[in-house]
Amino acid sequence: MALDNHAMAKLSPSERIEVAAFEAWTKKNWLQLLLGLGALVGAITASISLMSPGRNLYELAVIVLILVIVVLFSLMSAWFGAAQRLEKRKFTSGKSMLGLIILSVLGGLLGLFSGLYLSGGWDHALVKFQRLAGVAIGATLLFAMIEGGVILLILHIRRQQVERANKALQEQANAEKLARQLTESRLKLMQAQVEPHFLFNTLASVQELAENGAPAAAALIAQLITFLRGGLTGLRNESTTLEREFAMAQAYLNIMKVRMGDRLQFSLDLPPEMASLSVPPAMLISLVENAIKHGLEPAVNGGQITVTAFAQGEKIGLRVADNGMGLNTSKRASEGVNATEGGVGLDNIRERLQAMYRDTTMLTVAAAAGETGFVATLLLPKVQASSSDTIANSAADEKTLNF
Amino acid sequence: MPTAIIADDEPLMLTRLRKTLNLAWPELTILAEARNGVEAIAMSAQHQPDIAFLDIQMPGKTGLEVAAELANSMHVVFVTAYDEFAVKAFESGAVDYILKPVESIVLRKLSRG
Numbered sequence: 236m237a238l239d240n241h242a243m244a245k246l247s248p249s250e251r252i253e254v255a256a257f258e259a260w261t262k263k264n265w266l267q268l269l270l271g272l273g274a275l276v277g278a279i280t281a282s283i284s285l286m287s288p289g290r291n292l293y294e295l296a297v298i299v300l301i302l303v304i305v306v307l308f309s310l311m312s313a314w315f316g317a318a319q320r321l322e323k324r325k326f327t328s329g330k331s332m333l334g335l336i337i338l339s340v341l342g343g344l345l346g347l348f349s350g351l352y353l354s355g356g357w358d359h360a361l362v363k364f365q366r367l368a369g370v371a372i373g374a375t376l377l378f379a380m381i382e383g384g385v386i387l388l389i390l391h392i393r394r395q396q397v398e399r400a401n402k403a404l405q406e407q408a409n410a411e412k413l414a415r416q417l418t419e420s421r422l423k424l425m426q427a428q429v430e431p432h433f434l435f436n437t438l439a440s441v442q443e444l445a446e447n448g449a450p451a452a453a454a455l456i457a458q459l460i461t462f463l464r465g466g467l468t469g470l471r472n473e474s475t476t477l478e479r480e481f482a483m484a485q486a487y488l489n490i491m492k493v494r495m496g497d498r499l500q501f502s503l504d505l506p507p508e509m510a511s512l513s514v515p516p517a518m519l520i521s522l523v524e525n526a527i528k529h530g531l532e533p534a535v536n537g538g539q540i541t542v543t544a545f546a547q548g549e550k551i552g553l554r555v556a557d558n559g560m561g562l563n564t565s566k567r568a569s570e571g572v573n574a575t576e577g578g579v580g581l582d583n584i585r586e587r588l589q590a591m592y593r594d595t596t597m598l599t600v601a602a603a604a605g606e607t608g609f610v611a612t613l614l615l616p617k618v619q620a621s622s623s624d625t626i627a628n629s630a631a632d633e634k635t636l637n638f
Numbered sequence: 639m640p641t642a643i644i645a646d647d648e649p650l651m652l653t654r655l656r657k658t659l660n661l662a663w664p665e666l667t668i669l670a671e672a673r674n675g676v677e678a679i680a681m682s683a684q685h686q687p688d689i690a691f692l693d694i695q696m697p698g699k700t701g702l703e704v705a706a707e708l709a710n711s712m713h714v715v716f717v718t719a720y721d722e723f724a725v726k727a728f729e730s731g732a733v734d735y736i737l738k739p740v741e742s743i744v745l746r747k748l749s750r751g
Contacts, residue, residue: 432695435719436648439739443654496649532647535674535698 413590417473420583424466424517427524440494455493461486465520474618477544477551478510480519484542487520491527498537499527505544512551513618515591518584522555522611525581530559530609538607546617553613561607581611592616639665643681645672645704646693646717651738655691655717658740675699682708689713691736 427433437459444452465483481503488501523542531538538559545552585595600611644659646652652671659666669685672678676698682690690712692701705714715734 431719435738436651439654440648440650442739443650494648494650498647532695533697535676537697 409590413587416583416587416590420517420521420587421466423583424520428463428466436494437490444493451493455490458486458489458493462490466517472516474513475516476510477505477512477514480514480516481505481510481542481544483520484523487523488527488540488542495531495537498534499531500537500539501542502539503542506546509544509546509551514551514553514615515587518587518613519553519555521581521584522553522613525611526555526557526559526609530557530561534559534607547614549617551615551617553615554610556603556608556610558603558608561602561609584613639667640689641667641669641685641687642689642691643670643672643678643685643687644668644691644717645675645678645681645696645701647673647696648693649673651693651717655740659691675701675704678704679707682712687712689715691715691717694718 437455441452441455441459444455462483465479465486485503488499488503492499492501519542523540526540531540538557541554541556543552543554543556545554581598581600584598588597589595597614598611599614600609602608603610640663642659644652644655646655652673656668656671659668666689669687670681672681673696675696678690678692678696679699682704690704690708692704692714694701694716696704701716701718705716708714713734715736717736717738717740719738
């Protein structure tokens with residue numbers, strides 16, 4: 236196929252490009268060409284046989300066989316042509332299609348002329364001509380239709396495959412994100428529980444109380460146990476109950492009350508009918524810790540924290556309000572807290588809401604009435620706790636860790 | 639007789655620090671107890687102690703902020719829960735510190751050194 240160097244040297248640059256392009260094309264489409272050639276030979280043979288007078292049954296069988304071969308070759312050629320074109324993403328390229336049509340037409344014409352020659356005369360051939368032309372045009376049309384159909388079919392199948400794969404990937408990504416954020420929450424809570432300032436100060440308080448023989452020492456240890464257990468078992472589930480969330484918040488606030496003394500006042504309000512409702516774990520405690528850490532601890536005179544659960548339509552409302560440092564103090568600003576977002580401590584909650592419900596507006600923060608104070612409100616969908624949520628520490632709970 | 643003020647926002651921590659200091663260093667007189675950074679500065683100005691024992695995380699002003707204002711007029715000892723970074727910073731800066739929960743042994747070392 237390739238021209239020798241001597242012949243190439245005689246060509247102009249543009250001709251050389253054309254030759255190179257033609258060689259590249261035949262290289263790429265060799266299988267299609269081979270199959271087209273097969274179809275061509277088949278068409279010629281069939282045409283000759285049609286033209287010969289006095290056919291017998293045997294000849295007819297051969298003709299039918301050859302026609303079948305022609306159609307098969309066309310089909311295969313069309314398949315490869317379509318597949319190749321899809322790979323190159325050149326759906327509208329007519330080059331190879333044109334080549335195949337030309338081959339088919341050539342086959343028809345060659346068949347016509349050889350048939351004319353063999354059948355021995357124009358008179359006789361005129362009738363045969365119509366038949367032959369019909370065969371040639373029909374074969375070409377059939378070929379084009381098959382190739383077009385195959386392209387559409389492959390396109391459709393591919394699109395469906397891609398859509399399915401995309402959907403599966405998206406679901407997987409979302410599940411992984413959820414798992415990651417739950418793990419992050421677990422780590423954050425555990426980190427907060429063993430954070431030196433919290434743990435050692437609490438233990439030092441226990442130590443001081445115990446040394447004086449105060450009964451409050453045992454009570455403080457009991458609160459610490461409840462708080463630590465809440466972190467260890469509550470977070471093993473994807474959801475927990477409001478009752479457990481409030482018990483943990485209460486234990487934490489009781490500990491902080493012993494430590495902060497008169498600088499901390501607090502109240503918790505959970506309506507009994509809401510106690511068994513299911514909520515994602517550790518969101519409430521994050522809000523309460525946020526209020527202590529950024530609201531009351533930096534405030535010289537401390538303040539009050541109010542934790543409230545309320546029903547709002549079909550939603551569970553959780554509100555944590557404090558009258559501590561508020562939003563706009565330099566103290567909060569320096570700790571990465573700003574008016575619109577409420578601080579780094581709340582980012583994790585927002586990320587989890589985004590992953591679980593695709594909605595970060597469920598958490599809103601605002602300045603409380605008056606000069607100081609901060610209110611965080613969480614609106615969650617109402618779900619009754621399933622049985623696995625109410626059995627803490629069971630084998631079923633262990634499984635949910637590995638989802 | 640050496641004198642001191644102590645500062646911590648948690649009342650139990652103040653009590654514990656005072657008791658431990660009394661035990662470990664009987665000659666030391668504690669002149670005042672502050673519950674935040676602003677009080678610590680005011681009491682230091684008022685009492686002029688030799689030493690200020692300062693909790694680091696305090697409202698109003700942190701122990702570090704208080705120390706920056708007092709450092710030239712008295713000796714400062716930080717009282718902190720164990721924190722790798724803080725302790726490293728103190729050691730490299732040759733700053734005295736006490737770890738919470740406060741143990742008398744640590745304090746004795748300090749008073750003799």
